[in-house]
Amino acid sequence: xxxxxxxxxxxxxCICVFNGTLFSFKHCTFYYLTDIKKYTDIQVQNxxxxxxxxxxxxxxxxETIADWAMEILIGVEQIGLEGYSFNSTGxxxxxxxxxxxxxxxxxxxxxxxxxxxxxxxxxxxxxxGNSDKEVMYKSFLLETGFPVKDVIAPDKKAVCSPVxxxxxxxxxxxxxxxxxxxx
Numbered sequence: 001x002x003x004x005x006x007x008x009x010x011x012x013x014c015i016c017v018f019n020g021t022l023f024s025f026k027h028c029t030f031y032y033l034t035d036i037k038k039y040t041d042i043q044v045q046n047x048x049x050x051x052x053x054x055x056x057x058x059x060x061x062x063e064t065i066a067d068w069a070m071e072i073l074i075g076v077e078q079i080g081l082e083g084y085s086f087n088s089t090g091x092x093x094x095x096x097x098x099x100x101x102x103x104x105x106x107x108x109x110x111x112x113x114x115x116x117x118x119x120x121x122x123x124x125x126x127x128x129g130n131s132d133k134e135v136m137y138k139s140f141l142l143e144t145g146f147p148v149k150d151v152i153a154p155d156k157k158a159v160c161s162p163v164x165x166x167x168x169x170x171x172x173x174x175x176x177x178x179x180x181x182x183x
Contacts, residue, residue, distance in 0.1 A: 003180070004073055005080045005173025007165045010098050011035060013065055014165035015072050016173040023177040025144035028170060031072050032162045033065065039162050044151050049162060058094060062101040070105050079106060080176030082168060083115045116175055124178075125171040133159040133167075140167045 005016045013033050020027035030047040034040055042049035053068065055061040073079065081103075084096065106113050119129035125139045137149060137159045149156070149163045159167075 001177070001180070002076050003078045003080070003173060003176055004076045005169045005171070005176055006069065006102075007082050007168035007172060008069070008099055008102060009165070010061070010065075010095060012161035012165045013069065014162060014169040015069060016166070016169035017072065017076065018173050018177060023174055025146055025170070028173065030166050030169065032165055032169075033068060034162050036161075039152065042152060045146075047148070047152070047166065049152075058097070062098045065098065066102040066105050069102055070109065073106070073109070073111065076111060078112045078114070078176065078180060080114050080116055080172045080179075082121060082172055083117045085118045114176055114179060116172060121168065121171050121175060124175050125167075133164045136164065136167050136171070140170060144170075 001021060002017070002019050004018070007014045011034075015031045017029045017031070018027055019029070026046070028046060032047075032049050033052050034049055035052050037051070039049050040051040050068075053064040055064050081099075084099070103113065122131040122136065123129040125131070126135050128135070131139075141147060148166055149159055152166075153160060153163050156163075
């Protein structure tokens with residue numbers, strides 16, 4: 001089974017690709033984009049960080065992020081994507097436009113797409129739909145045994161991007177796996 005979970009955003013998109021039969025961290029590969037230089041070009045175990053591609057306009061930015069994602073998603077049989085957070089503030093229209101470009105490209109590729117509300121992913125990972133990033137990290141660490149924060153952002157006290165994006169994409173992918181296999 002080749003599936004993917006996507007935590008999609010303007011500043012820190014992350015994709016978890018699972019390739020195997022029984023879901024586990026060791027069968028997942030993670031790809032993320034970042035503007036933060038110290039998090040670029042990271043290749044730790046099964047995690048690959050890249051620097052954002054150059055763009056001049058918002059639409060060019062949306063297209064380059066979506067093209068980056070679609071290149072990773074070649075051959076994937078099904079995709080899980082975190083839905084919109086309806087409590088978001090700020091650049092919500094830009095976030096929607098960005099995600100719309102990706103959804104359209106996934107549609108054009110003919111790959112089945114499942115949208116999961118953010119609260120559903122948090123509840124799935126932690127038992128509570130309003131869990132914060134620290135609680136999500138503790139669940140990830142407990143389940144995988146991999147201290148991703150210590151490896152990627154050891155200088156940070158709080159869980160931040162790209163660590164939180166890796167964690168979210170992992171649980172989105174795992175939720176998709178469980179949804180597919182338990183149907």
